[in-house]
Amino acid sequence: VFIMCLDDASIKWMEVAFNYAEHALTNGEVPVGCVIVFNNSEELAVGRNRVNELKNATRHAELVAIDEALEKINSQLWRNEHPNITDSSEVFKNCVLFVTVEPCIMCCAALRAMKIPKVVYGCNNERFGGCGSVLSIHSDKLLDSSLGPVLSSIGGQQTLRAINLLKDFYKQDNPN
């Protein structure tokens, strides 16, 4: 994982992801937020953790956003606005996911399966991060032919802000 400076557009998208992380926090969820950006310019879908709300441990921000993106892409309105797109896989190939915390192993595998080529994230996920912190699902060559192409990842964006949000959540949860 390289810590790189982001361009202005990317900084703006990280801000969108953080807004959704804060939204998660105010709703009693682990504060992780994300946005899927198409063609470097279009907000395709946002997501935030909904595990508690839905009592579904798989409803991480990334999976929520993927489902929302698919719903949008398959809508007639969006198709009318993008007449050259015939298949949703063309869309995901040109997307970047911005997320406040490193995707977990499950979500990394899902991003590769969707053929999203790039993820930009805030802090590392030392507990079950899939972009290098625990396993390297994003870049494991063994998975190339099956799970999907390698996922390029840029971590370390506003790390402290992302960590502080998580700390705020765990403080609420454990008042002692």
Add this chain to the structure above:
Amino acid sequence: VFIMCLDDASIKWMEVAFNYAEHALTNGEVPVGCVIVFNNSEELAVGRNRVNELKNATRHAELVAIDEALEKINSQLWRNEHPNITDSSEVFKNCVLFVTVEPCIMCCAALRAMKIPKVVYGCNNERFGGCGSVLSIHSDKLLDSSLGPVLSSIGGQQTLRAINLLKDFYKQDNPN
């Protein structure tokens, strides 16, 4: 992975999983089917691959079944039938997943996150299996405190039947 003989009930549940795998095949999907069984006796939910139908590469049989199980558990009807259950996590802790093909890395992580303690599967998934064939997401101790408890796995049930279903699918796909 140990190849073990199953009891009669488990053989019956594998049959249910295979029925859904065949259902997937007749619907143009990679033929993988599964069933989530509660308390060794109750069919909580079934699932089969729906990736093509929903154009969503994350809709593997296991994730489909998890969502269906949650819908059922949260229904008033099911709650009336199980008055002692107050939380869906109590249900998943007492479930076994029977699936025709070894769960992939994403699905293994999801099963652990849901705290399902055991999976019984047919053939190995040499391409992206998470129960030992490519990675050992099911038993990786690094993930204990975060992703969820270790998932015990029993593979090799009716391996040839599961493989033949997959072969039938890929034959259809590649007529040359």
